[in-house]
Amino acid sequence: MYEQTYSHQVVTAFEQQRLAQEIERRRSVREHADQIVPRPMGVIGRMLARRASALPVPGDRRGARAPQGPVTDAAPARSRAAGAPSEPVAAR
Known part of the structure; x- marks a missing residue:
């Protein structure tokens, strides 16, 4: 209706x-x-680089790691124990 040229x-x-x-x-x-x-890479860049390096790349065989040693039922238990949060340490 109204043009505002x-x-x-x-x-x-x-x-x-x-x-x-x-x-x-x-x-x-x-x-x-x-x-x-x-x-230099900042905090967020380092965090994203760590996250990206931990993710598997689908279809990329170069990043795939071959299993080392025998695979047992105890292996998943060790990996879960390593990711478990530790108890807080009392201040000195």
Whole structure:
């Protein structure tokens, strides 16, 4: 019913300005690629890396581990005991 061409023009101008800034940023990164130093991995990145390395990858045979030694009924009990929470230690 009512056309608001001014607001569309403002939004379009803002998007064009943002796009120009992004293009300039990418050009700058490409020109100075030798000066880029990777950040050390943070807490969340380390946590995600540990979680990802623990998950099996379906269809990927490289990550599959061959069983070592005889498989017995005691093996699952040991693995459950290792994951069980320990008792809290009293403060000294």
